[in-house]
Amino acid sequence: MFKRLLQIFIITFILSIPAVVMAAPDEMSTDDKGNATDLIILNNAVDEEITTFEENYILSGSGQEGVAVTLYVYNSESDKYQKVFITEEDIKKPVEWEIGASGLFAQQVDLKKGKNAFALRAELDEETYQVIKIDIKRQNKDFITKIKDLKIGIGNVLDTLMK
Amino acid sequence: MKKDKVKTLILILLVANSIFLTTQIWMDKKLWSADYNFFAKWGENSIVQAITKKLSWVVRNGEAGASFVNQTYYPQKVVVNYGNFRAAYVNGDELYTQSLDEFSRALKALLREDQVVRYQKIEAEDAWLNILKLKSIYIDLKVPYKTKFIGQFLGIKNTPLSNYIKEIKEFILVPGDSASNDVTFYIKDFNDGSVAKFDVTYDRTQLMNLLNREIPASTVDHKFSFELEFDKKKANKIVLDSQVLLPFNKQKAEVIKSTNPIQDDHNVKNILRAFKYSTNNPRKYIETDNTLVYIENYSTLKIHPDGLIEYDAIEEGKGLRLYSDSYGNDPATPSFQESLNMAVKLINKIQDTTGKLHLSSVAEDPDKPGSYKFVFNYYHNGLPITMNLISDDKDILSLKYAVKVEVVNGTLKSYRHYVRDYESIKPITVDMPVPNVLDAIYKIANANAPYINVKDLHLSYEEDGQEEILQPQWHVRLKGVDNLLMIPVDKK
């Protein structure tokens, strides 16, 4: 029994190592601005709020090779930026990537309805990091557009019936 | 009773045997000396010729609408922008056919001979890229075609659009302004890069339905490099051309098997018949590498054991006549479309290539009207197969295409065809995010240049004539580099 527990503990520890390689903290305070500004450049507009009807969005940009980028999203409850996790094959993973030889990155992020306040934390090493904030608002397709779509949908059905 | 049965059997055998012997004598050309053939003599008779002429007209008209469909000039991809989602459909996708049909109908309306062309030149520099952001259907033909030829693809002999633009490679179709029911084409003039706007009166209901439809969940989203600003130099070491199309989801692809279908005498006879060579040709050579060489009818036909077929007419104009009718009068000079159809018909006599072969380029000899050089390549389920055959034999240059046909005034001048059949053996999912592909490109191509310019990037297969199993790879065209760079795919 004890042996079993030990085995499980060791395996879990080994499996968690990759996640530990990135030293990014789970939370970031809202006024954390980082201590570098030249690690990455985000191509998306950062000065104004982006609005879209879509369920996801692509954050793209360029940066130095070896820079590790982690995605955070603002949590109003804790008033902090928290790491975004996604579940893949039953394992919870943070959304993070390392900039490779090309210097380019493009990451698709999921949007929830309404405001999505994202922050990207780019780390070169233990001490140097950069924080970029970007706000994306996911709007519902407005009522009029919905009716328009519905009309076209009905039209399609009628057409098929008529044929 | 028994005797009767035996008699019946003997009678049946004798009747069958006499029919057999009769057909042997009639059909077997070698039993008649070169000067005499029972049917040839009758064929010469003027009454018979008149009758057969009438019959062939009937047959020809029936044939016109028959099953032969030349799909080789269809675009490789139809890119549909639904506003926030961009899908790239390939031949085989249901939505490919629907979107291409809709696009072709609208284009036909624009190209019609009686159409009054409403033209406007667009001066703004970024106009083209901005229009690509709108709900639209975008088509890149990969190779520029004369506007006249594009008209002929759609059955229009001479289009007034030729007066405005001579060569076209890319089109964008967008719904016109909300007031009218028009559609608008934005077309880039291949010669000077200028953008022209053409408004067409056209019932766009179907187009609107298409652009507003619900997108199936499995569709792969694409972005142009300019939308991600990957066409600009910032901190990146790779710059992509503005219109490189990048996929943003996992893609389904397949591992395929390449086989040479020419395996036995039956296939060889089929090929001989396609070139109207006699199947018991006395002039047959076998080379030391087992290539079969036939010489007949002012031409040479070589069939290599690896599946390469080579035909050369000894004298131009004396090669195989590609016209389908043998009794009718030849039109003065076959049109581009007619010549292309002749070439494709010949290819299909050798190998059924429907849906598997695409026209890669057309060259027309400006000094010799009616002379065309058509180059085709294989596709499998929408992915192109790049030919990269390097031969030790200096007589066979490296083959960078699947089929090349040279037609001069309806006669065949030369023909090269590397015959291959491809079949899917295993589905795979390509889950290689674009940045990973770009990283791999940089690592492999790492020159001393400060940065690398990618002109094109797409999934493809490489046929080198050696491997039987082909994996999908990323094929990358870099600026200033002749050979394609090939990156293996990380797959699950």
Add this chain to the structure above:
Amino acid sequence: MYWSRVKTILIILFLCINLFLLVSMMVSINQTITISSDTVEDTVEVLKKNNISVEKSLIPTRMHNMPILQMQNTQQDADAFAERILGEGYTEEKDGDVSKYTLGSSILTVEGCAFSYIKASPSTAITDLNETTVQEHAKKVLERFHLNTKYAVVQAVKKQKDGGYTVAFSQRYAKKDIFNVYITMTFTPQGLKFMKGYWLTPKKFTSEKYPIRHVTSILINFIRNEDRPKDKKVTITDISLGYRADTNDDVVNIKTAPAIPVWRITTDDGKVYYYEAMTGDYIIH
């Protein structure tokens, strides 16, 4: 009952039909064309009027259908061939289809089935070199070089000024000469000095047989032949039907090649003219 009789009649009828058809087929396949002596005489007359004289007896009157003769190349591996002739240690130069092998003062040039060999200083002395022995000797040399001599015949032996002899070989298969396949070898008392040839070996006949043009029509065509000297009287000394290996510039590395039936016309000035027997076309050298 009634039916039975009908069947018997029909059986006999169809048996006759079958027999007739079979005979027709056999006749067609083994068709022999015979020319009337009138035609031959007319031909001789027409030729005479055009300054060509020919003995009536030289013109064959019966022609059978002939098959194609398949020839094969027994020295496909040029490197192995070079090793047999020169020995080891040669240097090779390749220029397109032509391979040149050099060892000391010996040079062998090979281009497909054609080859030429020069040995500037032959060193294998032949003790009793004369017209008869040279033939035996030549054959032995050819065998040593693995050049198939099964169907080889000596065409001519010529004595040279330096006491040497030149032997010319050609091939003969099923009583038919194969005209353009040859090897000529020149021997001095010191050994083989020079060898040149275009060598393909007969393999077998095709099963199909092809009809041959009347030789009289060939002779009429001969009148219009541009290569024939028109300014003097010409006498035809020989008319033979044989085979000619179909050579083609496009096919150099031959494994098998066809030899087609040809008519050969030889004139008194030593010139020869070849005509394709199946089509009547003149073959330009």
